[in-house]
Amino acid sequence: MRKPDVVLRLTPKPMAVEVKRLSAAYDGQPVLENVDIALPVGKWTAIIGPNGAGKSTLFRILLGVMKPLRGAVTVHGEDPARQRRLGHIAYMAQQEAVEWDFPISVQDTVLTGRFGHMRTDLWWRRLLPPRWAESHHWDVVHRCLEAVNMQDFAHRPIGALSGGQKKRVLLARALAQEARLLLLDEPLAGVDTASERLILDLLARQRAAGRTVVMVTHDMDSARRYADQVLLINRTIVGMGAPDNMLVDEMLARTAVAGWRPVARRDPPLEAFP
Structure with missing residues (x-):
């Protein structure tokens, strides 16, 4: 008697981010047109495109703070907001998006990354000043400061930091959220070599721990060495694939002109007859 054939059903790979049309x-x-993206869980994606390509707009939509004109967006299968x-979702903004003159210390800045978790604390604790937060929140803050080698600066005002140190604090704040998806907007811009190496190695460990890393960057060398895939964008998706396939002259040239539109010619207004 012939045995029945065994049918193998492959489980679809889970997606951290799905964007359709x-x-x-x-x-x-x-700003963005007909964008389709599928980013798998636990992978590192580097997003590369010229200024004005819509990269920050894409992040705003993935964070749920901006609604698209058309299309569907899900993060871990749900509404981004x-x-x-x-x-x-943890977000690391560009340095320019932060008010560095605000009188707040390094450790208190990182603690703000715990505010979402504090919403589940006992109601009376939520009425107390942040410095009286439960000890496990502070444990996370100190652990994240150690991860970015900023523990010795915990009580220093954020405005007194160098550019690389500021980036480290922003990264520690994002890590303190203990999120499944990390969105990082130019985390390597304006940093020294030591800070760049620390940030990249730390993100690699986050990826190894199963978190999804999505990083906007202009640093093609780090994208080539660290990212699992590169997404080229200029108002629309130009290409997405392995760094060695995307970071080549042909694809970069195509990305540079993808969002270009000719300016509509306007004839001078007709003058009335005298």
């Missing part, structure tokens, strides 16, 4: 605009001016409220 997405378009976005500011004041009616298109819900995932952010649950603390499953």
Whole structure:
């Protein structure tokens, strides 16, 4: 008697981010058009594109703070805003997006990354000043400061830090959220060599721990050495694949001109007859 054939059903690889037919605009001016992205869980994606390519807009949509004109966006299969409220998305902003003159210490800055988790503390604890937060929150803060080698600067005002040190503090704040998805906007811009190596090695450990890393960068060398895949964008997706396939002259040249649009010619207004 013939044995029945065994049918193997492959489980689809889980996706951290899925974007389908997405378009976005500011004041009616298109910024992103027909964007399709699928980023697997536990991988490191480097996003590369020229200024004005829509990279920061894409992050705003993935964070759930901006709605697209069209298209569907999910993070871990759910609405991005819900995932952010649950603390499953951590965001590291560009240095320029932070008010560095605000009178706050390094450790208190990192503690703000725990505010989402503090919402689940006992109600009366949520009424207390942040410095009286439960000890496990401070344990995470100190652990993250040690990870970026900033523990000796814990009580220093953030405005007194160098550029590389500021990037380390922003990364520690993102790590303190203990999120599944890390969105990093230019984490290597303006940093010294030692800070760059520390940041990249730390992100590699986060990826090894199963977290998804999505990094906007102009540093192609680090993208080639560390990222699992590179996404080229200029208002639309130009290509996505292995760094060695994307970071070549042909693809980079195509990316540079992908978002170019000719300016519509406007004839001078007709003058009235005298």
